[in-house]
Amino acid sequence: MTWVTLFVAGLLEVVWAFSMKQSEGFTRLGPSLITLAAMLASFSLLSWSMRVLPLGTAYTIWTGIGAVGAFAVGVIFLGESASLMRLIALGLIVGGLVLMRLSTPG
Template sequence: MAWVYLVAAGLLEIVWAFAMKQSQGFSRLTPTIITLVAMIGSFALLSVSMKSLPLGTAYTIWTGIGAVGAFLVGIAVLGEAASAMRLVAAALILGGLLLMKLSSPA
């Protein structure tokens, strides 16, 4: 169940990163509220997952999901560049996440 919480925390990290971008420096109320609520939820789920997962594993997976997810949202929703080098960099992060998962206790 810890892995489910961790993935949910990572997905909420993507939500708050996108909402923070939309808040335009916290000058727009609704995206600011979404940012804060998603951050709290993300941190709470991360902390629950850390009850049984190692710190290094949980934190690495959480930040990796957020980083790659925000990168993909940036491309798909915000029209950011999807250059070959950026895609390779994202693939390397995914590879690192896979290795972290495989090297962690069940």
């Protein structure tokens, strides 16, 4: 259950990153409120996960899910570049996440 909670926390990090971009510097109320709510939920779930998982593992997985998810959202919804170099970097991040998960019991 801890890993599922951490995964959801990571997905919520993607939500708040995207809604923060949509808030245009917190000048739009709706996206600003979504950003704050998703941040609170994401941090809460991350904190809960850290009761069981080591700090380094939990934080690395959380930020990695956020980074990969934000990249995907940027490319799919915001028309950001998916150059070969960026895709290689993405692959390295995913590889690091897989190794971190495999190296942590539970």
